[in-house]
Amino acid sequence: MNKFDAHILVVDDDDGIRELVKEYLSENNFLITTANSAEDAKEKISIIKFDLIVLDIMMPGKSGLEFTSENKNNINTPIILLTAKGESSERVKGLEVGADDYLPKPFEPKELVLRIKNILNKTKSKNIKRIIQFDNVKIDLNKLLIIQNKKEFKINRTEKTILEKMINAPGQTFSRESIGKIIDIEKERSIDVIITRLRKKIEINPKNPKYLQTIRGSGYVLWIE
Amino acid sequence: MNKFDAHILVVDDDDGIRELVKEYLSENNFLITTANSAEDAKEKISIIKFDLIVLDIMMPGKSGLEFTSENKNNINTPIILLTAKGESSERVKGLEVGADDYLPKPFEPKELVLRIKNILNKTKSKNIKRIIQFDNVKIDLNKLLIIQNKKEFKINRTEKTILEKMINAPGQTFSRESIGKIIDIEKERSIDVIITRLRKKIEINPKNPKYLQTIRGSGYVLWIE
DNA sequence: CTTAAATATAAAAATTCTTTCATTATTGGT
DNA sequence: ACCAATAATGAAAGAATTTTTATATTTAAG
Structure with a gap:
């Protein structure tokens, strides 16, 4: 239906990482908006409703943890944190304040895409299929019908x-x-x-x-x- | 309440990893049972109700993927898969067949503990109510019962x-x-x-x-x- | 206060779904 | 290839649920 799978906000103060992530996610059919600080992100989420937020923990000014803690309960958007390698205490806190997943840096972009898709799948519990088609069979749970080779069954x-x-x-x-x-x-x-x-x-x-x-x-x- | 945080089944054909994981998780206050194959695991889950299963994907005999696919729907237990580094297709499949999370090998034990705790937290707070009580009425959708003023109705x-x-x-x-x-x-x-x-x-x-x-x-x- | 529309309810009728049963077929192991 | 366990299936009996019917009750509006 939509041209993009989802609209994602990428928040990182490091220009290099931010652009890299943006590029990679864009290639994977996500629509990306970026922010370079928690404050910037805060402003953007007040305007746009994102499907997911990718957030660096360590940033000058407000940290990713603080951002998550302050906003997670007001928005419904899933958050993935990018954490420093080794700093497992950060991750613990991240999950405690409401993050949905995290990824230790450095990470493989593939890995990020995978985790994003997983979370979107889970949170989109609304994407329960009710009409499916395969080969010559169509199952329509709304109409309570199965059509198989032109034969129709209730x-x-x-x-x-x-x-x-x-x-x-x-x-x-x-x-x-x-x-x-x-x-x-x-x-x-x-x-x-x-x-x-x-x-x-x-x-x-x-x-x-x-x-x-x-x-x-x-x-x-x-x-x- | 319980002496242990949770009862976890660790499934891996590699004795070394299995014992290492067992030891580390035990130290972290989990009660651990091990299995060395999917078949072994299958038997154990039929006897004991675990809180979570840690499962190696690559095992002789039935793979972790197959195990997950076959059992995820019959038990309610969350599953974490241990996957080979790089093999992201494995992870995709893992999530598709119903795994709750995965961890690429080699992993840090701390990381595993973290992900376990996260999942246990999440699964604990499923907020679809199935049993409610108000005034003198109790509705139990699991038992298909309504108890109202000591009268019981199916x-x-x-x-x-x-x-x-x-x-x-x-x-x-x-x-x-x-x-x-x-x-x-x-x-x-x-x-x-x-x-x-x-x-x-x-x-x-x-x-x-x-x-x-x-x-x-x-x-x-x-x-x- | 009356009236018309909406809702409530009991009981019977109609329909649909579950279970049983008897038989046959298939599968995996030896 | 054979055996025992498991699964498939058609048909009929048994249960349970939905619909209808007929009547009563409640509500909002004039």
Whole structure:
């Protein structure tokens, strides 16, 4: 939808690092705004709502720790701290005052991108998928429909609840017990039946499931993509 | 309360690392159990409920990734992966399959302790309420029970789903339409009926609701506190 | 105070979902 | 290849939930 994945504020007094980070993150499809001090950052967050802040701890004037401590509770934005190598006490404090993650310097840019993406994923708990498509199958949890090779199947509440979980954790195994907990069903045999029914809707060939597979001894898994 | 901060399972095929980690974490007031393979770990988690799992990615037999993927959904336990330096694709996968954090090897033990503490903190404060109490009423969504003045009522899935939403947005009005969407019910009259049933369980005097009130023309609201 | 619209409620009817059961198929280990 | 354990499945029984119906009650407005 948006051209950028997220809008990130990078705060560091060191021009070199700041520009390096900016460049690297930009290449990775983030929109970057920079600030060279906590005070500068403070001003910018009062104007723009960022998706995440990358913040150097050690800066002249107000430190990254102070900034985090003062602002974390007023804004909802996740913060990643850049900390000095070895100074683990800094990191402890950082997490204590509300930072979401930290990265000891010097760091690999890749690492930063990785941690950013991870946090954005977690905080964006709103990005729960409700409509997915793969091969010739479309699952629409809003309309409670599965369309498979032009055939249309209704799904019921139970099936919806299971799919909701599985779709948002593809490749992860769900034991019968855990599925039972999700949908408040007690008997494990009932879950077999529900899976059989689901397969008839999802699978081209239900007898030889491609997507909703059995993990013998463990449970079931949804493979998409 | 407990003598230890948390019970942690350390999984690594390398005896040296495993023992080193164990020793260091023990010194930091964690109770440590070890496993030397994913298979071994699997057995142990079936017996003991750990607070956290530290898991090497690269192991003979089942890899840490596979273990995470297969088990993350069935246990509720946070997982920290130990990954090879440089192998950032491993880390991406790790997070994708549900790991909560990772640490590239070689790592400083201090760093591990820090990340463990951070995760334990976060997971402790999941703020979705599932058990609440007010006046003489206790609602337990886990046990699917409402206890009101020593009377005990079962609640069904529909009721649970509605309460789940309302409890976490008290004071917010829910239109019949929005309730219907939550529980996949079409007819608005049916929702009247469901509310009536709920009131019999929650309210001391269902005819004169104190908690689950009607907002004429708009819907219903749950007032607690 | 009356009235019309909205809500409440009990009970029955209709529908949907869960469980059971009997049988067959598949899988992994020896 | 064989065995035992696990899983799949169709059909039917059993339970539970949703919807309808019919009637009563409450509310806001004039």
